[in-house]
């Protein structure tokens with residue numbers, strides 16, 4: 001079931017179109033990563049979905065009575081409030097009854113790992129703590145749709161792991177759309193990918209669809225030196241690429257599988273240091289797609 005349908009969504013500032021005719025849907029209970037270089041239009045798109053900006057053209061159709069949580073890229077806090085006071089205030093603003101707001105805020109701060117800091121003033125918080133606090137205010141009312149603008153970019157690797165795990169645990173009941181530059185993490189928590197560049201959606205699909213379209217897996221054979229690699233590549237009938245002392249064999253139905261390669265390699269006299277089957281990472285695919293458009 002689609003809980004969001006976006007059709008030809010466009011945003012203009014003066015003459016400049018910064019979001020151009022985006023169309024996509026968000027299915028209930030899925031996580032979608034919005035990926036693109038700086039200035040691609042990710043924040044503008046998320047802000048329109050959160051109703052903070054109005055579209056110049058196109059439509060956003062939301063499921064009836066959909067509740068939304070939003071984490072902006074640079075959340076602002078009131079430095080004189082404690083984390084608990086701030087999240088309690090956010091809970092009340094999002095419609096939670098006053099008598100339940102404090103309990104809900106406490107539980108949410110525990111959930112995001114700020115249990116020991118909830119009575120501290122937010123002015124003294126580190127970047128990572130602020131990111132967690134921003135997430136807490138976005139989820140305190142248990143929204144059905146969660147829009148997150150760079151939720152993990154200010155965190156160190158341990159913090160990123162913790163927040164990704166938290167988001168994964170929310171995913172059962174929540175539909176998530178998040179922008180990110182950290183593609184390795186996106187690879188873990190993504191049912192759908194949306195690649196943006198210069199305001200356009202340049203690629204979309206599931207992780208496996210995008211990988212199949214742009215990056216066939218390959219077998220990498222390492223030789224002691226480039227001469228040996230070139231000599232091996234020349235003697236095989238398969239299409240291959242030589243980079244330094246490596247030979248790369250693309251794998252698809254007309255090309256060899258690992259077993260066939262190992263059989264050939266067993267008959268090679270010398271020079272082979274290692275053989276590996278490799279799949280392209282999301283980062284490699286992203287760089288390739290962005291460069292091609």
Ligand SMILES: Nc1ncnc2c1ncn2[C@@H]1O[C@H](COP(=O)(O)OP(=O)(O)OP(=O)(O)O)[C@@H](O)[C@H]1O
Nearest residue numbers: 013016018036037038039040041042043044045073
């Ligand atoms: N209020 C505004 N007035 C004019 N141009 C704007 C405004 N807000 C954003 N833009 C322009 O729109 C384009 C898209 O910006 P946006 O912040 O949506 O990109 P982004 O993909 O989120 O980038 P980043 O990864 O750097 O956050 C940029 O060229 C930006 O300069």
